[in-house]
Amino acid sequence: MVNRTLISIVDDDQPYRESMRKLIMLLGYTVEAFPSAADFLASGVLPETTCLVTDVNMSGMTGVELHRRLVDAGYAIPTILITAYPDKVAKDQALKDGVVCYLSKPLDDEDLARCLRSALQPGFAS
Template sequence: MNDVMPVVFVVDDDISVRESLELLIRFAGWQPRLFESAQAFLDEPRPHAPSCLVLDINLPDLNGLDLQRSIATARHTLPIIFITGYGDIPLTVRALKAGAVEFLTKPFNDEVLLEAMTEALQGSRAALAEEQQLDSLRQTYRTLTPREQEIMASVVRGRLNKLIAADLNISEITVKAHRGKVMRKMKARSLAELVKMAALITDPD
């Protein structure tokens, strides 16, 4: 992930803003992707790279706040930096409460924007790494047999081996054997670590 060039998306209907930001982004060593509308951005495939979005509040189709809301779940690893032609405290509060990392009023200082983009890309890189780790954990979990998944579910609930054996109508020795396989396959070094893994796997977010 560290070797992948970060991507900075810009959504602004003002071509002069897009052009100036393209130069700034390239100067910083990142890849710019420019859009004049929210819909054009939504049609763009999600890159598997650290990325952030520089987003104008006022757009001709879907406004910036609506776009922020529409991608909140699908693109949760994409930090948003809002830019606007006028200061509006209620809008700023709404954007920041919804997770925006910065809200800048045009004309903004290039250094301030560069700093905001740098922090946003660092946050995106960390979120992608966490997402990748979770995907790997779920793939590992799927290698467990149905019986091993049953045993794991009982173990993380704090059930003792003898109680699990009674629940499943199998011997305690068999429970211990399955439990050992679960620990090895999941690469869990302790029960506490297995419990944390289980919580991540079953977390709806």
């Protein structure tokens, strides 16, 4: 059974983005994937997105900037940030700013599944 929940992935690393898309689909979710924050914002899926999984370090707009832009625009989309360059100060600030999880690459599948479940809890608002 496919969950009608739409998870949007934004990551500029194409192979990683594709593997993340497949993993989240295997967890039973509907997934859309985008190579940049600009592509995601221009896609038209923003209103249907129930959770955002985005890389922290991307050219153009970073994952942190994307999260802030969505919050400033009034979109309370639960967001999971992923990074290959973990930074405790950045993590603490992101969590303070309302992201659900801040995960390090390589991802642990169970950590991602746990974060998705947490993000999709009824009544969750970032």
